[in-house]
Amino acid sequence: MRVGLAERALRRTALLLAALGLAAVAWEVYKAIGPEQGGDIFGWRIIPKTNDRVMPHVWEMFAEFGRPAIGSGDQQVWSVLLGYSWFTLRMAFAGLALGAAIGVGLAVLMARLRIVERGLLPYLVISQTIPLIALAPQVTVIRGTLGLPQWTSAATLAAFLSFFPITVSTLRGLQSVPKASLELMDSYAAGWWTTLVKVRFPSAVPYMIPGFKLAATASVIGVIVTEITLGGLRGVGFATIDYSQKVTSQPASVYAAVFAAAALGLIMFGLVVLSESFVMRKRSRETT
């Protein structure tokens, strides 16, 4: 099993690198043959410009990491971005943790009381149509009133995005327990809480994992959008905005920031995959 796991991880990494390589090739091919000043289709300006400001060479983007960052003295871009990333990652993690607590809590509540599910679920779905940008100011005001540190608003907004897939997948899992398992617990005269801990949760795990995967990346997006919307949080989202305003002097910096954001998403996703392989280590692979 161990060997199989390592083998799969290796194959996945190879595929990921191959896909990245293909994207880089496509980028360079378009840059070589596409129109310098872009183009129109039916009067819409949608064909991207290929000049160095809009589409820098792939190697320029990577070289950017080694150059001094604008506005950060003689610090290099990679080191500045590393600092920003660590800041964003911690908030995203806090957001995921908060989202998981809220998400699982709501799922348990809804699984326990049918009436809560009927009444609450539609509102949860509607909640996800509210743009984060619209919520950010209110969250900041409430945070200020409660006297909490500034990063908590980013974590809260990240949780707002991440709780939803966790709630939906956990609820589905808690409700998908085979009838015979529940009858067995009934025959032991086990209470609802005991059945939840001993049967419903363990059998919900395979359903919960995809929800957590979605939530992990949503959490990163939540933090980045918050950084862009609210001032004062200096993470990767802030870097993206900051660098795009200075695009004329160092165009490839924006892409470096975007890479950092993507890496954060992958790290959060990877954390979930790691816990998956730990939690599911003894289960049959066919059952998932």
Added chain:
Amino acid sequence: MTETSEPIDVTRAVEVIGASMVFNDGTPARVAALNDVDLVVETGDFVSLIGPSGCGKSTLLRLIANLLDPTAGDVRVNGKPAAQARLDQDYGMAFQKSGLFEWRTAAKNIELPLELKGWDKRLRAERVGEMLDLVKLPDRGSNMPWELSGGQQQRIAIARALASHPPLLLMDEPFGALDEMTREHMQSELLQICAATHTTVVFVTHSIPEAVYLSDRVVVMSAGPGRITDTIDVELGGTRNEDTREKDAFYGKITEVREALRGSEMTGEARGIEDR
């Protein structure tokens, strides 16, 4: 809570008196699953419930287990109301799908009822060892369920059902999903286990030879509404083995049960009865 101290009359393992079960009453989907059923199972008996799909044999088993409450009538187990018997865990249960929890090892699955009953950890381990020996899988305790064959999984499920020394075992087509060879083997094993543990068994099946081979009495049921139409005593002697299956008396009883089922067919259609 674990032991009942007051002396009770336990001559009858199961007593069902005038039990009826109606699902979805008052709606167009109303189903009369059981109508005025009486059933007595003496302690130490092996009783099979057989009949076509929809005859209410599984429902009757669930009434005895108190997983369902009858809409009318009374169910008593070991002389107490079925609800109390369930609270006291007077019975163990095994289903067609072994229902082992895939996140627990075989040993941990057997341990579950003991855990819920609050047994001491050392006693639990000891009992699990005994049960693994009883079902002849002494070195499979650390395996996960998916690493076991269908027959082995069912053995673990039986071990789990019997772990807390219940005097009564309720089984709902436990061997239905097994292949024929494994099935016959498991039937003999079950008889040995029950003899060794003095367990009373109520066994739901749709296989006539299985019912005849295992039972002291075969209860024939019919559908629409579900009811008991016949009860056949099977006198094949206390010790049965593979030779029993080839005796004329065995075939005679099979024919008797089949005819009883056919008689019940006049009112309810006999679907899903296996002749094998």
